[in-house]
Amino acid sequence: METIEPSQQNSTEDSQELKAWIFDIQRYSINDGPGIRTTVFFKGCPLRCLWCDNPESQYQLPQLFYFESLCTKCHRCIPVCPNNAISVGPDNSVITNRELCNACGTCTEVCPNEARVITGRLMTVAEVLEVIKQDAPFYRNSDGGMTASGGEAGSQPEFLTELFKRCRENGIHTTLDTTGHVKWDTLEKILEYTDLVLFDMKHIDPTKHKELTGLDNNLILENARKIAQSGKPMWARFPLIPGCNDSNENITAVGEFVFDLGLKQIDILPYHRLGTGKYERLDMEYPLPDAKPYTEEQLDEIKFRLESTGLEVRVA
Structure with a gap:
């Protein structure tokens, strides 16, 4: 990952060319929309989901990943830190x-071992379009095509809108993978250049949603309805x-809400632990x-319950 100088962090407004904080670009993705895709991961997210598998996506500015297993405790990093943020700990750590x-x-x-890496x-x-066009x-x-994910890609709306517009000009299908927590007037402008929306439904109850993500779901559900009504x-x-959200009551409520939107299917994204190592690299508790x-048996039961609401169900 390219090193980012502090002066760059405030350069977005000064530059005539739009810029955004990106923490990854994944080519040959097959789980973020139809066909083979390139997924662009934007930094910054309004939610703090307890299960977030990309914790580096939450904060918009760059962060330090520390791979303790790669560190040889040479301590070369300590004297060069301009902020005196690095020190020797127990056992020479x-x-x-x-x-x-x-x-x-x-x-x-x-x-010397890439134990310290900047993410973001x-x-x-x-630059982003150049990577996308390669495939x-x-x-x-x-x-x-390409998919904008995050974090919440809509948290950097001007850049996202321009990127989607440029993709459209190059005949590239655009997909927005969103939390839904974006002001409607902002989201509406993005949707003008969006071919497909992947919309996350985490919990129907607003109080429980706030417990799990830090924010209620009023704006999210409202946006889901508006997108459905738009025909997008x-x-x-x-x-x-x-x-967290796998009670029979919530599963049925989610299915019924999606069915009432006029949609015919829903994708289940089962919990996994692939992102737990990222918390360690950021010195965060999982x-x-x-x-x-x-x-598999548990997923089959959940799938059956969702299907009973009238939806076709796919397990990712």
């Missing part, structure tokens, strides 16, 4: 004071999390340490 660290990347330049890069529309033949042969193609997706992935 390396400790980073996250309150002092501004992810300037100076320490990453001297680390300021990119222009042209254009695969999009054409598979009815694929939309796929409903249901992140299924043990002990909020669901005891949660376990579902068995």
Whole structure:
């Protein structure tokens, strides 16, 4: 990952060319919309879902990933830190004071083992589009395209709108993977250049939704209704999390809400633990340490309950 200088963090408004904070671009993706796709992951998200598998997506500015298993405790990073954020800890370990660290990347330049990496890069529309266009033949042969995800891609709306517009000009199908927590007037402008919306449905009850994500779902449900009424193609997706939103009551309520939108199917996104290592790299505690992935039998039962609401159900 390219090192980002502190001066770049405030350069978005000064530059004539739109820029956005991106933490990953995943090529040959097959789970973020139809066909083969390139998924662009935007930094910044209004929600704080307990099960978030990309915690580096929540904060919009760059952050430091520390891979402790790669660290040889050479301590080269300590004297070069301009903020004195790095020190020696117990057993000669390396400790980073996250309150002092501004992810300037100076320490990453001297680390011989890439144990310290900056996640988050300021990119222009042209730079992102250049990566997307590399797989254009695969999009054409598979009815694929590009997907904007996050975080919440809608948190950087001007860039996203321009990127989608440029993709459209190049004949590339655009998909927005969204939390739904975006002001409607902002979302409406993005949708003008959006071919498909992937809309996450986490919980129907607003109080429970706030407990699980930090915010209620009033705006989210309202946006889901408006998108459905607009006729814009939309796929409903249901992140299924043990002990959080998998009660029979909520499963049925989610299914009925999606059915009432006029949609015919819903995708289940079963809980997994693939993102737990990222919390360690950010010195964050994982909020669901005891949660376990579902068995096939459990997923079959949930699938059957959703199907009883009249929907076709796919398990991702």
